[in-house]
Amino acid sequence: MSEIRHIVFDIGKVLIHYDPELPYRRLIPDEEKRRWFFAEICTPEWNIEQDRGRTWEEAEALLIADYPDEAENIRGFRRNWHEMVPHAYKESVAIMETLIDQGYDVTMLTNFASDTFIEARERFTFLARPRGVTVSGDIRAIKPDRAIFDHHVTAFGLDPKATIFIDDSAKNVEGARAAGWNAVLFTNAETLRKDLVGYGIEI
Template sequence: MTEIRHIVFDIGKVLIHYDPNLPFSRIIPDPQERADFFASVCTHDWNIEQDRGRSWAEAEALLIGEFPEKEAQIRAFRKHWAEMVPHAYEDSVAVMTGLIDAGCDVTMLTNFAADTFSEARRMYPFLNLPRGVTVSGEVGLIKPDVAIYERHAKDFDLSPAHSVFIDDSLPNVEGARAAGWQAVHFTGAEKLKTDLQGLGISL
């Protein structure tokens, strides 16, 4: 078995909860209207471009030009972003901090807009504990592009074959494997512990 020397965590839905419905259940109370809004206005594909580095001002202007009657709801997405990340997964955070305390090399690799990540760091100080982080919005690359894993390995001097990546998204797990990393699909803290122990990592 290849020795694991580097452990790399995703953040959203691994360490902190994320759900845009939380503020929008108040902003657009009707469930079908809200679902339509996320399907046709503030879509996943629109939001991921902020993770790639597009500014919120540009992103909002793009949609307001197309949906002027939805301006207030469009601007609400960034305005109420903090409500979308209401709590950490304490059991997962405990796994990460335990690894750090044990002397393991822990870093993070995340699809995140640069400014909302700065906000998340203030909200959740444990995000400052790993050795470092690659934020997609800062480097202009997003998972599952192989290039972002290669960038992270280069920037943090990781040996891909000796690195394990933890992510809730299967495409992102596969992206890491395509970059020569080992990877674990996150579904919960207990399974994560089992998976890491199976890779020879003591917890």
């Protein structure tokens, strides 16, 4: 195993909490209708296209054309996005900042719409501490596609064999491994510490 020099963090559900249900418990109080709304209208498949670079205006127009009666709820996704990311995971952030302080090369690789990432970076100042970030919405490629991992390697001069990626999605972890990276599945900070020790990284 090559010595790990580069550590790459995902952001959502690793460093900051994300839950689209949070504002919709207020916007659509009825649980059954809310479940239907996320299953049929503002689906994960719809949302990921904003992470790939589609504009919110285009995304909203596509749905409103088919569901005009839900126009306000559809627009509510972007309008209330800030409520979906209410707080950071302090223990995960502490791990990341400790790794930076220890001299590791830390970057971030995230599926994020360009504009909401700008908003997140303004709210969560620790996102400025790593050397840099690849935002899917900026380059129009998303995890787990090989292209985004190769882009990150080139953009930041990484050696894939000396890189470890931390993500909460098993598909993204497998995508990183397919690109020649080391990768671990994030579940919580305590487990992450143990996983990093397994790669010779003491925190």
